[in-house]
Amino acid sequence: MELNPLYETIIDDLLENQYAVCDAFFSEEAVQIMRAELEQKFETSEFKKSAIGKNSDEIVKEEIRGDYIFWLDEEEKNVASETFFNQINDFVAYINATCYLGISNKEFHYAIYPEGTFYKRHLDVFKNDTRRKLSIVCYLNDENWQPEYGGELVIYKPEEDITIYPLKGRVVIFESQILEHEVKPVQRKRYSITGWLKTS
Numbered sequence: 001m002e003l004n005p006l007y008e009t010i011i012d013d014l015l016e017n018q019y020a021v022c023d024a025f026f027s028e029e030a031v032q033i034m035r036a037e038l039e040q041k042f043e044t045s046e047f048k049k050s051a052i053g054k055n056s057d058e059i060v061k062e063e064i065r066g067d068y069i070f071w072l073d074e075e076e077k078n079v080a081s082e083t084f085f086n087q088i089n090d091f092v093a094y095i096n097a098t099c100y101l102g103i104s105n106k107e108f109h110y111a112i113y114p115e116g117t118f119y120k121r122h123l124d125v126f127k128n129d130t131r132r133k134l135s136i137v138c139y140l141n142d143e144n145w146q147p148e149y150g151g152e153l154v155i156y157k158p159e160e161d162i163t164i165y166p167l168k169g170r171v172v173i174f175e176s177q178i179l180e181h182e183v184k185p186v187q188r189k190r191y192s193i194t195g196w197l198k199t200s
Contacts, residue, residue, distance in 0.1 A: 007094045010173060014134075019155055019174035021164055025091075026138060030083045031169045035140040037080035038110045038191055041070050047112060053126075066117025067183075069109040072193070084108070084193065088136075092197060101133060101199075108136075108195030113151060119183040121156065124176040124196060131198040132176040139166040140191040151186035155179050166190055 006024060013020035026034075041047060047068040053059055074085045092103050113119075124135045137153065139145075145167050153172060155162040156179065164172055174181070176196055183190075 001094065001097050004094055007091060007098075010091075011095065011099060014173065014175065018157070018178055019162065019172065022171045022173070023167065023169060025171035026083075026087060026169060028169065030087070031138075031140060033080050033083050034138070034193065035191060037078070038070075038112070038140055038193075041110060042068075042112060046070050047110070050111070052122075062117075063120075064122075065119040065183075067111045067113045067119060069111050069194075072108045072110065072195075074106075084138075101197075103133065103197045104200045105131065105198040106195060107198070108193055111192045111194050113183065113186045113190040115186060115189060118185040121154075121180050121182040123180050130177060131200070132196040133199060134197040135172075135174050135176045136193075136195055136197065137166075137172045138193040139168060139170045140193065141166050141168050142188075143168055145188075149186065149188040149190075150184050151188070151190040152184045153181060154184060155181045166192065 006022065010020040010022055047070045050065055050067045050069045051059055052061055052064055072081060072084070074081065088106065088108075092106070095101055096103055125132050145165060147165060151166050153164045153166065155164065155174060164170075
């Protein structure tokens with residue numbers, strides 16, 4: 001397999017820090033395409049209020065998280081879906097071949113945080129289900145996102161707290177089972193694609 005410098009940098013950061021921040025994972029055009037579809041889905045009321053828990057244990061708790069989501073379907077053949085999943089699948093093929101992670105499944109959704117919402121500190125795994133290996137967030141916000149807009153991702157490590165601002169096109173990848181994290185309250189509507197790479 002041909003060496004991919006971008007993916008190698010991500011892998012190195014994951015190995016060293018358990019997280020990676022990449023501002024060039026998707027092209028600017030790709031980000032625009034995905035943002036346009038997110039807005040179209042939201043305008044046609046296809047989003048639903050997010051919940052915590054899994055399957056029959058799901059419950060909406062606004063004191064814990066306040067975002068709205070729309071689950072992506074890889075089989076839905078449109079430009080935005082193909083743009084996103086083609087890149088993700090290329091990355092998965094690379095890390096499976098080079099790191100032997102055994103990623104065989106994935107799940108992703110669009111997420112919108114209205115003004116004043118947040119997601120309290122948590123870990124991206126369910127009780128009795130440890131299939132999620134890597135969490136991935138791609139931000140689709142407006143240009144020139146400012147710190148005062150809030151919505152930053154905070155990753156908690158034993159030695160320090162890592163603050164990552166949701167800049168347009170930025171991708172954050174981190175170990176789902178290890179790193180607790182939260183989304184701080186937003187002062188301006190915040191857009192992203194969020195999901196997980198999973199084993200069987």
